[in-house]
Amino acid sequence: MVSSLPGIVGIHHIGVSVPDLAKARAFYIGILGAIEEVAPMEWSGNPFIDKVVGLQGSAARQFFCRLGNLQIEVFEYSAPVQAPLQPGRSVNEYGYTHIALQVEDVAAVHERIVAAGLHVHTPPDLSTITIDADGQKHGYAGTYCRDFFGNVFEILEIHMSDAIRPIQTIPVQTTGDQSCA
Numbered sequence: 001m002v003s004s005l006p007g008i009v010g011i012h013h014i015g016v017s018v019p020d021l022a023k024a025r026a027f028y029i030g031i032l033g034a035i036e037e038v039a040p041m042e043w044s045g046n047p048f049i050d051k052v053v054g055l056q057g058s059a060a061r062q063f064f065c066r067l068g069n070l071q072i073e074v075f076e077y078s079a080p081v082q083a084p085l086q087p088g089r090s091v092n093e094y095g096y097t098h099i100a101l102q103v104e105d106v107a108a109v110h111e112r113i114v115a116a117g118l119h120v121h122t123p124p125d126l127s128t129i130t131i132d133a134d135g136q137k138h139g140y141a142g143t144y145c146r147d148f149f150g151n152v153f154e155i156l157e158i159h160m161s162d163a164i165r166p167i168q169t170i171p172v173q174t175t176g177d178q179s180c181a
Contacts, residue, residue, distance in 0.1 A: 019149060021076035028065050097152060121144040
């Protein structure tokens with residue numbers, strides 16, 4: 001039995017820093033189909049935010065978007081100046097290496113990603129998903145991909161399997177305008 005830490009409700013969001021917010025918006029919202037639920041934010045010269053993020057003189061723009069039950073906060077910092085981007089960073093390096101997105105149809109998502117010209121490490125092996133006599137799917141398939149900036153993400157289609165458990169989907173309640181500029 002797995003016990004949870006006291007007070008932990010779940011993961012609220014994952015933050016990703018990118019060098020081009022418009023291109024990131026095209027990726028998360030245009031290609032992956034995320035929904036932007038709150039207004040974007042920007043800051044500069046805010047001592048409180050500087051303390052929170054641990055940077056002096058920070059300035060950034062950001063947006064939040066939702067992919068199923070996961071929210072992603074995407075930042076483009078204009079200050080302080082960043083080190084050059086290393087888009088081929090290996091997934092075995094220390095630190096966060098990827099986010100995994102459970103999808104309903106891994107083949108369809110893979111096609112959209114390839115059509116957008118994004119790098120996929122290898123196509124998903126669809127032979128690992130089987131259908132029994134009752135029409136029930138079993139197994140899982142997935143692969144690692146990279147966004148426009150080299151950040152690694154995984155796409156997974158998961159059905160009944162002893163090897164991996166699917167996430168529990170929760171209904172997403174949305175209010176207001178669902179459009180993104």
